[in-house]
Amino acid sequence: MTTTQNETLSREANLGGLAAGAGYMFWGLSVIFYRQLAHVVPFEILAHRTLWSILLITALIFGLRRSTHLRELLSDRRKLATLALSALFLASNWGIFIWAINSGRILETSLGYFINPLVSVLAGVVLLSERLSRPQAAAIALAAAAVGWFTFSLGFLPWIALFLAATFAAYGYLRKITRVDALSGLLIEVLVMSPFAIAYLAYASAHGGTGFAKDGWLTDALLVATGPMTTLPLVLFTYGAQRVRLTTLGLLQYLVPTMSFVIAIWVYGEPLGHGQMVTFGLIWIGLAIFTMDAWRKERELRRAATMTAR
Structure with a gap:
């Protein structure tokens, strides 16, 4: 490979990393965005987003x-x-995410997206007969312990976190086995959702009205902006995913729940009690083990590919 080709690949990788990081930051900041629509019924927000x-x-x-x-x-x-089935999981994930944010339960959404990679691995074992490595098994065990501790210490199951993790893992599985262009696939999914969105808005308009064209220009602008807030991060992520290593992408995905965690505590003042601290601590240890194992495996694969090329 020539020096020019190496420089081109390096430049592409850097641009890809920046694009993927920007996409994840968009998703992380969406917590603040949707919180500005707390006065609007979550179903209406979901309908406009669609x-x-x-x-x-x-x-x-x-x-x-x-x-x-x-x-x-x-x-x-x-x-x-x-894609019609994946649309069901995506719509339910979006709906609960929006409802949780506007109900002041951002920390639970953060927990859900921290757990998600581990739930996805577990789904691979159940649905694709994949084998767990010892580090992966340890990480999943720590996640189970975290959920158990949360339930024991706070007296209720973190259902929001579990629902978000499970529905997104199911969505990811369906999209993995369905090889389609990202934009085309998402278009089909939102088209599947659209009759329900239109039906809800029609019903709401006939029974008291909607927030759109009623609660001021800022509300209208934010509802319209749900489209770009949904689509632009996906475009950035897709561009980046094609140009960076899988390990880099895996590390970048933690930007979203990390930003949600920080925003929940420092911007909106959600309480972080002892039980929640232990829960997040166990999850973070599990994710550290999981990430190190993924990094080790990718390094071995690259080394084997290099030896084969020789």
Whole structure:
């Protein structure tokens, strides 16, 4: 490989890292964004998020000349059926996420997205017959202990965290087994959600009205902005994911729950009691073990690939 090619790859990797990091930061800051809509019913926020996303994703698909991918997808009934199911998990994940933020339970959403990588590994064992390494088993055991401690010390199951982790893991599994272009796949998913979004807005309009065109220009602008807040991070993430190593991407994903954790405590003053501190501590130790194991495996794979190339 020439020096010029190495420099090009290095520049692409740097741009990819910046893009993926920016995407994750968008997702992390979405906590503050959706909190500004706390006066709007979560179902209405979800409905607007769905409909405005359709407009923006469609514009991006044709603007970026990805319509070929969309046409191919529309002719594949099996993939369309799988995306209809993934849309169910995505909509429920979005809905509970928005409700939790506007109910002042941001720490639980943070816990859910910290747990998510471990739940995804567990889903791989159950659904894809993948084998757990000892470090992975230890990390999952620590996550189970964290949930158990949370339930024992605070007197209730962290259902928000578990629901978000489980639905996103299920969504990730379905998207993993369905090879589709990211934008085209998301467009199909929001199109599946759209009849329910339209039906809800029509019902709300006939029974007391909605927040849109009623609660002021700022509310209207924020509801319209739910489209870009949904789509732009995905575009940045997709660009970055194609250019950085898997380990780097795995580390960057912790930006989202970390930012949510900091925002919950320092911006919105959510209490962090002893039980929650122990819970997060166990999760972080588990994630450290999990990440180190993933880094070791990728290093071994790269070393083996280098030896094979020789």
